Each structure stands twice: as structure tokens, then as C-alpha cells.
Amino acid sequence: xNKSEExxxxxxxxxxPTYSPSLTLARGKGTRVWDxxxxxxxxxxxxxxxxxxxxxxxxxxxAIQRQCAELMHVSNLYYTDNQAKLAERLSRLxxxxxxxxxxxxxxxxxxxxxxxxxxxxxxxxxxxxxxxxSFHGRTLATAAATGQIKVQKGFEPMPExxxxxxxxxxxxxxxxxxxxxxxxxxxxVQGEGGVVPADDAFFKGVRxxxxxxxxxxxxxxxxxxxxRTGHWFGYQGYGVQPDxxxxxxxxxxxxxxxxxxSNTKLADVFQPGRHASTFGGTPLACAAALATLDVIxxxxxxxxxxxxxxxxRAQLSAFVGKYAHVTEVRGSGLMxxxxxxxxxxxxxxxxxxxxxxxLATAGNVVRMLPPLNAKDNxxxxxxxxxEEALEESQSAGDAxxxxxxSVSN
Ligand SMILES: Cc1ncc(COP(=O)(O)O)c(C=O)c1O
Numbered sequence: 560x561n562k563s564e565e566x567x568x569x570x571x572x573x574x575x576p577t578y579s580p581s582l583t584l585a586r587g588k589g590t591r592v593w594d595x596x597x598x599x600x601x602x603x604x605x606x607x608x609x610x611x612x613x614x615x616x617x618x619x620x621x622a623i624q625r626q627c628a629e630l631m632h633v634s635n636l637y638y639t640d641n642q643a644k645l646a647e648r649l650s651r652l653x654x655x656x657x658x659x660x661x662x663x664x665x666x667x668x669x670x671x672x673x674x675x676x677x678x679x680x681x682x683x684x685x686x687x688x689x690x691x692x693s694f695h696g697r698t699l700a701t702a703a704a705t706g707q708i709k710v711q712k713g714f715e716p717m718p719e720x721x722x723x724x725x726x727x728x729x730x731x732x733x734x735x736x737x738x739x740x741x742x743x744x745x746x747x748v749q750g751e752g753g754v755v756p757a758d759d760a761f762f763k764g765v766r767x768x769x770x771x772x773x774x775x776x777x778x779x780x781x782x783x784x785x786x787r788t789g790h791w792f793g794y795q796g797y798g799v800q801p802d803x804x805x806x807x808x809x810x811x812x813x814x815x816x817x818x819x820x821s822n823t824k825l826a827d828v829f830q831p832g833r834h835a836s837t838f839g840g841t842p843l844a845c846a847a848a849l850a851t852l853d854v855i856x857x858x859x860x861x862x863x864x865x866x867x868x869x870x871x872r873a874q875l876s877a878f879v880g881k882y883a884h885v886t887e888v889r890g891s892g893l894m895x896x897x898x899x900x901x902x903x904x905x906x907x908x909x910x911x912x913x914x915x916x917x918l919a920t921a922g923n924v925v926r927m928l929p930p931l932n933a934k935d936n937x938x939x940x941x942x943x944x945x946e947e948a949l950e951e952s953q954s955a956g957d958a959x960x961x962x963x964x965s966v967s968n
Contacts, residue, residue: 562595582911587614590933592916601941603927604916607967608750608782608894611809612854613930619812622850623843632841641845648852649820652791654800656826659819660840664781664807665696667817670834671744671805672700674819675775676720678828679741687777688735688743690726692752692921695744695779704744707751727757729764736768742775742802743768747793747891750782751967753921754889754896759797766799775825778804781817782894785809786855786931789865789892796891812854814847816840860931867931867938868892874942882949893933897925897945906948915944918967926967 560568563583570580583595590613592602605611612619626641633639646658659670676685689695691706702710703717706726711717722740725731732743743765749755769776778801783793785806790796792804803825807817817839821828838844855861868890875888875897887898899906900923907919920926925945929938 566595581908582916589613589616590930590937598914600911600914600916601929601937601944602916603929603933603941604918605928605930606813607808607918608785608787608928609808609811609813611785611787611931612812612851612858612860613932614813616812616854618854619814619847619850622846623814626843626846629842631843632838634837635835635839639840639842639845641842641849642840645818645840645845645848645852648849649806649818652852653795654803654820654822656803656821656823658821659829659834660844661807661817661819661836662815662838662844663696663817664779664805665698665701665817666836666839667781667805667807667819668695668701668704668744668779669698670817670819671777671779671803672704673834674803674821674825674828675742675744675777677833678775678825684739684741685720686722686737686739686741687720688722688724688732688740690745690749690752691723692726692749692755693744693746693779694749694751694782696781726752726755727761729761729768732765733768736772736774740772740774742777744777744779746779746783747796748783748788748894750894750926751920753898753924754894754926756889756891757797762794762797763799766801769802775803776801780804781807782928783891785851786861786864787892787894787928789861789868791861793891810851811844811847812851814844816844816848855931858932864892864931867933867935868895871895871938871942874939875945878946878949882953885949893927893929893931895927896920897927899923899925906952909948909952910944913944913948915941920967 566583584592585595586593592600649658689704689706693706695701695704700718703721706723722735724735778794780792803821805819810816872888878885884899884901886900889896903925904919907917910917918926
């Protein structure tokens, strides 16, 4: 038994099988990770859009180490400088109102749902329209908000108050709006749904519909936020502003933190006692997030994600038509989907064997979310590995194409 197998055996014996891991990772630096037996991989999963500035960036490591020795945690019954600074920076980057901090994407979306319900409460409004193939989390309310049956199945009865409209179909959203509707919740680019960007007219149309009908527009920026799409937040690519958005994943570069950011209209809806979190926005979590913002700004990573993403997608687009089953390359910035007309699980496994970590999403999409500071040669190397795998699978008569959906998020 090698080291990886030894760890996997202990893991499988004692950790509940909510995921089905395929690799034992032990170390990371920049875009590369090493398994427990020393094999190196290019990490184009990046913790599913968490490690946006690369693994163990020295600035993040230093900020966490320094803050650890100063003050790790105090209750939110007290003011802390880091939380105030982080809230100010997030507010100024986007919606201009106030922030609430939690620890994960699901918690951030729970807070967003509660905020919308509290805002609409006196008008008797609580229902939120969400999108088919969306993903908002695994708590009961966020699973109910998620427009995918497979996420809800077996956990019924689901909390009520959600209805589902077809993504990129404004008419369908409009049809779901009723007397009790308080808002519309959507991702600017659906991640788990298969890397599907919102159409420009659709996204702008949702804003206009919300304005017309007195609804809140709520954006889940958990996966597509923090520079990933070539904008600080995915919604900024459409030139419209939601009333509030949720953040997590890339915000802390791997240190758990979630947040909601609101406009001024919603800034004071939550009053003492209405919502809370023991660990939300600790000095330590906020130090990691502040350092993340510094790195993204100083390394120009928002712009880089846009430019390198466009180049990377253009390189992959050459495979459409060249390799029989590749039908489309889509995405925004460095949030990229290579779409096949058949399941991609086998291809993703082959890419892993060849040293490239990607994600099998929505059955037929190879999703890639490399660090925003992945080097040019690392992006080129990934393209070469993908081409080699496609070439191999084509000449082997598609033996690599098999399997269904892997568990990601
Ligand atoms: C768009 C989106 N929202 C929410 C979540 C849930 O985040 P977390 O796993 O941190 O609870 C995810 C996770 O994949 C996500 O992609």
C-alpha cells in the first residue's frame, strides 16, 4: 500500500461518503498540487474556484500567520478592524451598501434568502424565483432554492417559498412572478449547471422586470465572483446591479468565509437579533480575505482573467470540429466549459492521469477554473494535455468516454 492508498483507506473507513474522491492531495504551490506519493498535477479545479490566487500564495500565508498570532476570534458582539475594512472594500467594489459575513456559500445564500424575506415580510411577500440548473448550496433552504431535482431528492418535504424559471428565458421568469414574489435569485454564469453564462438581454431583462414589479434582484456570486469572469463580480459584465449578492469560495483563498453585500436599500434590513453567525467575519477569516483582495488588485488578476480566459477559450475552440465529440467551448473569463456530446467522466479521469485536474460537470462538460494567476506556460500545458487526451480518445474509438456525473461543488 502506498501513502495515498493508506490515507484513502482510513478516509473511507471514517469519513461519510458525501463525495467520491479520486486522489490524495498533500501539498500545493501556485497552480500545482502534489499527491501524497509526490506526483505533480496542474490544478485547473482550484478547489472549485476557491484558490483563485494559487495555492499557498505567500501574501495569504503571511497574512494568516500574522493574524493568528494577533487575534483569531472574538464574538461579533465586538467591533473588529478587519471586518470593518473588508466590508468597506467589498461595498466599494460593488453595491455600495453593507455586508454580512458567514462561513460558506450556502450560508451566504441562506442570509440572502432571509434578507429578502425580511424585506418583503410586511407586504406578505416571501417567494423567490430561482433558475433551472442553478446551484445555491446544500442546506435545506439553499437546496430548495437550487433548481435541480437531484439535489432535493430524498430530503422532502423541502422548505416552501421557491419557484423555478428557465434560465435565459425572460418570459419564463415573468410567468413565475406572482403576488407573493419578493425577488429573483440567479447566477451570472451557472457553474454547477455546466458553465452557462446568462445571455445579455436576459440578465438585463431580469433587472428591468425586478424594477417594474418591485422585486429584489439577487445574484449568487459564490462561484463566478471574485474576478473569475474578468470582472470583480459576474453581474458587472452586464452593466446592471443587483440589490444584493452572495460571495464565498474565492473570497478567502481557501480560508472559509462567506458574505453578502447589499445596496443601500437593503443595508439596514437586518437589525440586532434577526440574523447572526458565531464564526462569521472573524479577524482571521477577514485577514485572509483582505490579503486576497490585495493580491487580486496588485497582480491585476481581474483583467488577467478576462484576457487569459479569452485566449485559453480561443485555443480550446480549435478542438470543435477537429475532434468528433467536442461541440462547444463556453464560459466567461477563466470559468471555462469544454462541452462534448457525450459523458466526460472518462475524459476527466484520463486528464487526471495525464497530470491535469478538471471537473466533470452536468454530465457532458469539462469545467476548468484555474487560478487567475496561472502562468502562460501552465495554460499552454493544459491545452496540450487536453489535445493529447482528445487525440488519444479519438484514435481509441472513444473508449475514454464513459460514466455519469461526478459529485463536485
Ligand atoms: C453558485 C454556488 N452557490 C453556492 C454554492 C455553495 O457553496 P458552499 O459549498 O460553500 O456552501 C456553490 C458551491 O459550489 C456554488 O457554486
